Amino acid sequence: MRKTLLVCRRELSLLFGGPLAWVLCAVFALLANYFFYSDLTFYVVFGGANLSAGLWRYAFLDWRLVAQLVLPLVTMRMFAEERKLGTLELLWTLPVRDHELLAGKYLAGVLVYVVMLATTLVGPLVLHALHDFPLRPLLPGYIGLLLLGSTFVAVGLAASAATENQVVSAMLTYGVLVLLWFVSWNEAALSERVAPVILALSFFDRFYGFAQGVIDLRDVAAFVAFTLLFLFVALRTLGARTWRGIA
């Protein structure tokens, strides 16, 4: 655990020591909060009396989109850059196991994402100061965003572990995320038997309940399973060096 935390700390200092994490956080905050403001304006004009269905649902669905856009840029460098600069080989000479290395980087990625999510709290809190409303329906949305983002980070790490090119890493991540998001869009192309399976894989469908203010254990389990699967793929990809005789 101590080694995991050390790796995490090193990763965070690398990220926040330079402008990259700050720029990504700024872009995330600007986009997410602008979406919130436009959703709020839409709700005030057209939304009716139900905040959960008229405002928060749309805000969380938009924030999910921003996370999908920004998180691959956070994770793209985590292994790819180290591999390119040769520091990954250096890390392998240290008494740190692959799973500790992976867990440290994963934790760092999730923490960066938590910082990003924290910036989206400003809008609801300012609105709450101006107009009293129940805050409880926001909880499932944020839990859903955290689970979804954690899965994105796991996918990004698996992609980053597979290549030394950051652009390729980011594109691989986008490819997987967009596929798992779009997979249910063209339902007309799916047969009746295949559709339920495909729908179960759709991140979009899985996140929908959280955005509405509902925590469903099945969706939580699905996101945790996706995360574990992609972390396992990342671990096996890191382990591939033994096949190539690198270590």
Next chain:
Amino acid sequence: MRHPLLLAVVQSALVAGILGCLVLVVARHPWRLDLTPEQRYTLSPHTHEVLERLQEPVDVTVFYSSQEGELRREMADLLARYTDVDPDVHVRMLDLDRNPGAAERLRVNNYNVAVIENRGGDGTRREHVDLVNEDALTAAFLRVAGIPSTVVYFVQGHGERDPRDADERRGAGDAAAALVADGFVVRTVDGAAHIPDDAGLVVLAGPTRDFGAGEVDALDAWVRRGGRLLVLTDPGTPTSLVDLLGRFGIEPGADIVVDEQARLFGTDGLSARIAQLNQAMVPSPPTAGALLPLAQSLRLVDRPGVDGDYLAVTGEGTWSDVDRRALAGENTVFRPGTDRHGPVPVAVLMTVPAGDGREGRIGVVGDADFVSNLHLNLVGNRDLLVTTAQLVARDDVLAAPRRPGPARGTFSGLALTQQQSRIVFWSAVIAPGVLLAATALVALRRRRAA
């Protein structure tokens, strides 16, 4: 292993399989936490009660449009909640365009239509639901469960509320919809001189003008023959109706019930909150009491051959303003010795033996405003109407709370001033982004300096 890549793929597939199994195990033990204030995504206790009464498996086939993904998702989500409660509810989601054969067999021509089928021992019962929401679905489940529909006639012609009227203050369209959702079939009849043969319940919803002598006698005779009558009457009941009720031992108080505590709900103290339903009649009463906008008390007097009891009373703190001073704008202070202390009876249910083992029933609520479109979805008003209608019309009462409809009246959404809108924009959109961008610049300079 000579093929490490193959090994990695096999291992990943195995892990995916194990995780998939775990997800399936969780799926067999559904658990949901609905944190929306109005429990918008949780089935109402009424729906649970209806599902508990289903004896046989029910098939639900929904025909959706693949071009309307969000609607399909909402319908599937709603029906999944039914399946979670009762695994004998089997749901099939079919694309209408790709399943013309199934659509033809079930006689469906439009998108977003659900067909509910119950293949019981006495043949298949089938219901179509055009607007897939909880109210409509549960009503259809009720019908396919074999509980026969009761035809309700709203008498018109004496200033009664009209179940076809959507007007917010005058109309009772929402009341009709609530009754339909509970398995009633709502119709209207002009005058009460001739009650239709198929009437299972006749409703007098707040008449303001007198009935003809023939109408009063016809209603009297109808109840004594085993008919079921529900009377909703505001203070100032027409004399002919007072006469009819008197024949069954019911005396409208011609007063006003004052409920100071109801001021908590933003009213003027003349709205009376029902504190208690008679548990001998309604064993599991709804938790939210109804709020009667302007109610009068009811009193029972002995009449030979008529039996009955109070159905609903107001709270201890209420009292009866016997000469209705409050309506004249006078100070409504309780006068000991003149006004009457609460609890005040505001609803009664009487029965009359009709021979052949049948029984006539008459239910009376001392207020009719609560069924207006404006008031029906306030607290427990809808439950009071439907429960009372069931008590009068049926022997098997479903009393669990229904899902309240959308509230009418004062719009309660957000209304931001231009200044508040600017505050949100600058503090939520601009400030965090600029702050983080400035930090990025500082980090860049430091790195360059280093």
